Amino acid sequence: MLPVVALVGRPNVGKSTLFNALTRSRDALVADMPGVTRDRHYGVCHLGPRPFVVVDTGGLSGVEEGIDALTAQQVRLAIEEAQVLVFVVDARDGLLPQDQGILGELRRSGKPILLAVNKTDGLEEQDALGEFARFGIAAMLPLSAAHNRGTDDLIAAALPLLPPDEDESQPHVEDDSIRVAIVGRPNAGKSTLINRLLGENRLIVSDVAGTTRDPIRVPLERDGKRYTLIDTAGVRRRARIDEGVEKFSVIKTLQSMAASQVVVLMVDARENLADQDLTLIGHAVEEGRALVIAVNKWDGMDAYQREQCQRTLERKLVFVDWAKTVFISALHGSGLRELMRAVVRAHASATLELGSSDLTRTLEKAYEAYQPPLVRGHAPKLRFAHPGGSNPPTIVIHGSRTKHIAPAYRRYLENFFRKRYKMEGTPIRIDFRDGDNPFAGRRNVLTEGQQRKRQRMIREMKRRKK
Numbered sequence: 001m002l003p004v005v006a007l008v009g010r011p012n013v014g015k016s017t018l019f020n021a022l023t024r025s026r027d028a029l030v031a032d033m034p035g036v037t038r039d040r041h042y043g044v045c046h047l048g049p050r051p052f053v054v055v056d057t058g059g060l061s062g063v064e065e066g067i068d069a070l071t072a073q074q075v076r077l078a079i080e081e082a083q084v085l086v087f088v089v090d091a092r093d094g095l096l097p098q099d100q101g102i103l104g105e106l107r108r109s110g111k112p113i114l115l116a117v118n119k120t121d122g123l124e125e126q127d128a129l130g131e132f133a134r135f136g137i138a139a140m141l142p143l144s145a146a147h148n149r150g151t152d153d154l155i156a157a158a159l160p161l162l163p164p165d166e167d168e169s170q171p172h173v174e175d176d177s178i179r180v181a182i183v184g185r186p187n188a189g190k191s192t193l194i195n196r197l198l199g200e201n202r203l204i205v206s207d208v209a210g211t212t213r214d215p216i217r218v219p220l221e222r223d224g225k226r227y228t229l230i231d232t233a234g235v236r237r238r239a240r241i242d243e244g245v246e247k248f249s250v251i252k253t254l255q256s257m258a259a260s261q262v263v264v265l266m267v268d269a270r271e272n273l274a275d276q277d278l279t280l281i282g283h284a285v286e287e288g289r290a291l292v293i294a295v296n297k298w299d300g301m302d303a304y305q306r307e308q309c310q311r312t313l314e315r316k317l318v319f320v321d322w323a324k325t326v327f328i329s330a331l332h333g334s335g336l337r338e339l340m341r342a343v344v345r346a347h348a349s350a351t352l353e354l355g356s357s358d359l360t361r362t363l364e365k366a367y368e369a370y371q372p373p374l375v376r377g378h379a380p381k382l383r384f385a386h387p388g389g390s391n392p393p394t395i396v397i398h399g400s401r402t403k404h405i406a407p408a409y410r411r412y413l414e415n416f417f418r419k420r421y422k423m424e425g426t427p428i429r430i431d432f433r434d435g436d437n438p439f440a441g442r443r444n445v446l447t448e449g450q451q452r453k454r455q456r457m458i459r460e461m462k463r464r465k466k
């Protein structure tokens with residue numbers, strides 16, 4: 001599961017700036033909760049060797065009353081969900097009494113704390129840190145979030161504090177099921193869909209103590225295909241018991257997406273596609289996941305409403321025009337065969353094994369048909385292509401002056417490859433590299449299937465030795 005790191009501190013110390021530096025996100029996920037003045041922001045940091053969720057908690061003032069108390073409650077939830085806390089302070093303000101209050105709160109959680117002393121730019125480091133040494137936090141890191149300095153050290157300090165990756169310790173190597181995350185806003189119909197899919201084969205491990213907060217993995221076999229459904233249901237169950245927990249957990253949604261190969265985003269046809277739906281879609285794409293959009297509650301809509309709905313979707317979803325939209329009724333079970341077919345197709349496209357010589361030939365054709373505009377009188381050259389990984393399919397292209405290739409040309413190539421390989425339902429990544437040697441970085445070119453094969457071979461060899 002993706003681990004969680006929370007940024008906590010007084011208002012204005014630079015938490016949002018740090019959040020942006022860590023997640024490089026243009027579009028943070030926001031949990032819009034009524035009655036709360038400050039929203040929490042969520043993103044994924046990919047800068048280190050292991051990704052993690054970053055939560056920008058909004059400010060804690062250290063003295064909470066009224067509205068502040070509500071915000072504080074949200075911050076406490078974030079603290080509860082996180083495995084590592086980054087306590088952000090402002091070097092220019094120095095140590096304030098509120099900081100002491102916040103630190104007390106953080107310490108009560110018993111979780112590891114990193115002290116990030118921000119805005120150290122233009123200050124003597126020793127002077128800037130000196131005052132905060134009084135906190136007695138060993139991991140004290142100078143930072144200038146605005147100038148992107150110190151973030152690498154912060155990540156390096158956070159990584160060893162994260163819990164071990166269970167997904168790594170229990171490899172799913174032998175598991176050939178398609179991992180599907182079913183996500184969507186509250187009430188979209190996720191539970192109804194899952195129950196419908198499971199039907200009589202209902203295998204739900206119900207209410208296993210201690211697991212209720214994690215996304216649940218449910219095996220499903222249907223039409224001869226095996227799936228693992230990844231559901232955020234645990235959060236919902238707990239929400240029923242404890243009203244304090246949000247019904248929609250961005251963290252669990254991000255974790256489900258990270259654990260999946262295909263994301264099924266469910267929307268309610270009766271509601272307009274909300275900003276949060278679009279942000280979720282954007283996030284799935286950024287993470288490179290294959291995507292199917294399931295428009296639910298299609299039953300009981302008249303022809304006019306259906307047409308209106310289809311038009312809106314077409315307009316708003318142009319940025320993922322490669323994703324299949326399926327109209328379903330989870331309640332009545334209609335459209336589910338088509339939905340699962342789209343999932344299988346998206347998975348097949350996302351894990352398609354591509355060959356270097358074929359990719360290079362396709363690249364040559366694309367280049368012949370249309371060349372990138374000249375850069376100072378010279379055309380960027382594109383020479384070789386080879387696979388760089390799957391889910392999402394990544395195509396590495398070697399050439400010269402590739403830094404100058406415009407986004408429009410990148411999109412042109414994406415579409416060209418997409419058409420050539422009939423890829424549906426998955427984003428495609430193109431990774432330009434300057435230099436001639438297509439075999440540089442060879443270690444990374446194994447596809448998921450090849451990696452599995454290799455691991456099987458290694459295991460087999462070991463067994464024989466014994």
Ligand SMILES: Nc1nc2c(ncn2[C@@H]2O[C@H](COP(=O)(O)OP(=O)(O)OP(=O)(O)O)[C@@H](O)[C@H]2O)c(=O)[nH]1
Nearest residue numbers: 011012013014015016017058059119144145146147
């Ligand atoms: N000099 C300097 N200024 C910074 C740095 N980081 C952030 N700032 C500035 O500090 C101010 C507050 O930054 P934010 O990132 O909005 O702070 P925040 O903690 O998220 O504040 P709230 O959203 O109010 O909780 C902004 O004007 C930033 O430009 C830094 O490293 N150096």
Ligand SMILES: Nc1nc2c(ncn2[C@@H]2O[C@H](COP(=O)(O)OP(=O)(O)OP(=O)(O)O)[C@@H](O)[C@H]2O)c(=O)[nH]1
Nearest residue numbers: 186187188189190191192236296297329330331332
């Ligand atoms: N008419 C109609 N109603 C549906 C359909 N699917 C779900 N519903 C209803 O929508 C409501 C919400 O469904 P759930 O399956 O609980 O939705 P969810 O996405 O799991 O919701 P949370 O638990 O809040 O995350 C329920 O009252 C369902 O009966 C459908 O296809 N058609």
